[in-house]
Amino acid sequence: MFPRVIINLEKYRHNLRFLLDICHDKSISMMAVSKVFCADHNLVNIMIEEKVDFIADSRIQNLAIINCDIPKVLLRLPMIGEVSKVVKYSDISLNSELSTVTALNEEASKVGKVHGIIIMIDLGDLREGIFDENEVYDFVKNTLTLSNISIRGIGVNLTCYGGVIPTNSLLNKLVEYKNNIESKFDIELDIISGGNSSTIDLLMNEAIPLGINNLRLGESLVLGRETAYGDYIDKTYDDVFTLEVDIIEVKEKPSVPIGQIGMNAFGKVPQFIDNGNILRAILAIGKQDVDHLELIPFDTIKLIGSSSDHIIADLSNASSIYEVGDTMLFKLTYSSILSLMTSKYVVKTYE
Numbered sequence: 001m002f003p004r005v006i007i008n009l010e011k012y013r014h015n016l017r018f019l020l021d022i023c024h025d026k027s028i029s030m031m032a033v034s035k036v037f038c039a040d041h042n043l044v045n046i047m048i049e050e051k052v053d054f055i056a057d058s059r060i061q062n063l064a065i066i067n068c069d070i071p072k073v074l075l076r077l078p079m080i081g082e083v084s085k086v087v088k089y090s091d092i093s094l095n096s097e098l099s100t101v102t103a104l105n106e107e108a109s110k111v112g113k114v115h116g117i118i119i120m121i122d123l124g125d126l127r128e129g130i131f132d133e134n135e136v137y138d139f140v141k142n143t144l145t146l147s148n149i150s151i152r153g154i155g156v157n158l159t160c161y162g163g164v165i166p167t168n169s170l171l172n173k174l175v176e177y178k179n180n181i182e183s184k185f186d187i188e189l190d191i192i193s194g195g196n197s198s199t200i201d202l203l204m205n206e207a208i209p210l211g212i213n214n215l216r217l218g219e220s221l222v223l224g225r226e227t228a229y230g231d232y233i234d235k236t237y238d239d240v241f242t243l244e245v246d247i248i249e250v251k252e253k254p255s256v257p258i259g260q261i262g263m264n265a266f267g268k269v270p271q272f273i274d275n276g277n278i279l280r281a282i283l284a285i286g287k288q289d290v291d292h293l294e295l296i297p298f299d300t301i302k303l304i305g306s307s308s309d310h311i312i313a314d315l316s317n318a319s320s321i322y323e324v325g326d327t328m329l330f331k332l333t334y335s336s337i338l339s340l341m342t343s344k345y346v347v348k349t350y351e
């Protein structure tokens with residue numbers, strides 16, 4: 001059945017083991033992130049078998065279906081309306097709003113639990129986190145009055161919204177926050193979480209500051225790639241996930257539509273370059289499942305457009321001959337893994 005994402009479980013296990021060993025060698029714990037593959041059961045099982053330190057996801061629905069003794073971490077700041085699920089299905093959540101932490105505390109008291117939090121500090125990427133230094137200390141002070149919340153640590157997220165690259169001096173600011181909080185409030189923070197796959201470059205180059213003892217890794221595990229510079233990580237696989245799609249039409253046609261050009265299916269006026277007649281194929285997958293620009297063909301074909309349920313390929317320079325009923329294979333990017341794994345129309349298979 002096509003389209004299907006083919007997941008190579010042993011390649012994922014290899015990437016995970018490889019990076020987990022590197023982290024542990026440097027006394028850094030790993031939160032292995034499952035959201036890009038919607039907490040796929042077989043991949044989460046590998047996390048459990050390889051004994052990652054934490055399993056982390058941005059969606060509470062994903063954490064709800066994971067049953068294990070490994071602590072579970074909610075990566076996205078909780079919505080106030082979901083605090084009961086957050087307390088039920090996660091051990092730790094990332095937080096930056098006192099009102100949310102107060103709501104978590106109320107829920108945790110109600111059910112007799114202590115919920116852990118990591119306080120997120122914004123060091124310039126401008127997504128989540130407390131930006132103002134004094135607000136960080138006020139936040140800690142107020143949180144310490146909440147009986148059913150335990151401050152497990154602090155964290156930063158970088159290279160997401162603002163593209164800010166983690167540097168030794170930037171992450172040292174997080175370590176300074178740790179030192180200041182510990183001395184001001186006479187507490188110990190056990191998790192100092194220095195970012196995501198964009199911190200791997202520092203990790204590999206022995207440039208991660210002492211004091212950072214946790215990373216939250218998703219993309220590097222699935223694509224063998226660090227995300228500060230987009231470099232591949234030696235000795236890892238970049239093809240844990242591939243896509244196989246069915247061809248439903250192959251015909252020679254012009255490269256430019258015939259007639260007066262109005263809007264396409266998505267309300268945009270398309271533009272075309274005239275390359276004369278070309279051999280075109282239609283693939284049975286579309287924008288509802290994936291952005292065609294995020295698919296990397298194995299063959300020398302070009303994806304030239306898509307609508308909801310169709311992707312159009314130019315086969316002019318293909319090295320194979322394709323017929324209706326054949327399939328075409330693609331490597332994937334982070335964004336295409338994310339959307340394909342989310343699409344219920346795409347079958348997931350394992351090898």
Ligand SMILES: Cc1ncc(COP(=O)(O)O)c(C=O)c1O
Nearest residue numbers: 033075157196197216217218219
């Ligand atoms: C807060 C947070 N930390 C870590 C990650 C993992 O990032 P990456 O996939 O770049 O390793 C994400 C995204 O999945 C995130 O939102």
